[in-house]
Amino acid sequence: MSSTKSSLSTVSVVTDFKEITKMGLSLSVVFSSIAGYFLGAENINFATLALLAFGGYFMVGASNAYNQIIERDLDVLMDRTKNRPIPAGRMSVNTAFTIAVSFTILGLVTLYIINPKTAMYGAISIFLYTSVYTPLKTKTSLSVFVGALPGAIPFMLGWVAARNEFGIEPGTLFAIQFFWQFPHFWSIGWFLHDDYKKGGFHMLPTGKPDKGTAVQIIMYSIWTIIASIIPVFGMSGDLKLSIVGAILVFILGLVMLFYAFRLFKERTIKAAKQLMLSSVFYITMLQIIYVADKFLREWI
Secondary structure (H helix, E strand, O other), rough: HHHHHHHHHHHHHHHHHHHHOHHHHHHHHHHHHHHHHHHOOOOOOOOHHHHHHHHHHHHHHHHHHHHHOHHHHHHOOOOOOOOOOOOOOOOOHHHHHHHHHHHHHHHHHHHHHHHHHHHHHHHHHHHHHHHHHHHHHOOOOOOOHHHHHHHHHHHHHHHHHHHHHOOOHHHHHHHHHHHOOOHHHHHHHHHHHHHHHOOOOOOOOOOOOOHHHHHHHHHHHHHHHHHHHHHHHHHOOOOOOOOHHHHHHHHHHHHHHHHHHHHHOOOHHHHHHHHHHHHHHHHHHHHHHHHHHHHHHHHO
């Protein structure tokens, strides 16, 4: 009996740890960073790749832990967050803070070993997310714009880790993920609008799920597509994209844009969820296509 309780306790601790660091989100960020590294690397260094993966996870995990500490009283009010470790009473604020600080230190040190610029951008990401974006969420819908800045860093971070420099190439990767976040997070803000209202969060540009918000989602989807095919025109330095790769990315963009227009037409929770899923599919496949395109061009 005691063995069963111990086993359940261990499972609970692991589950809470995954929730406080938002493991799913953190791993998706690591995926973006690794994709950026492959694009920037002239020779793959697996030690650097491992440091980037662990460092990236630590930094994102720290940001998420700080976020849940700051928003613990608001999380209790919302259905989607009330069962998080802190509001549910399964984890103390001190424990969460210890995790956050430990992850911050580990992340900065790990990324600094790669190069100082990578650590600097990682630190900027944590600062913007926790000290600017999080407090602004209850004050203005412009918080999404601020949140898009740290959210766009991972893709470019991989390039900086590979080249130890910032230029037009990581800037282009940053722009792609920056514009992409608006249709992605506004679609989430749309179908979770009522729940966000309980916590006092302002996540939609017009303050409500209406035609005005849908129009802005369409516009930012178009900007995302434009930013995503820029490398095919030879305007982004060493970051290149073949015509075939650009066509595939463009088709992906049209799929996301289709769901953006559907949301404009139907303005339903179902349509918002479909757009959110299509946006996740878009950024994931875009990164895969970019990396595959690079290596295929080198081999052919």
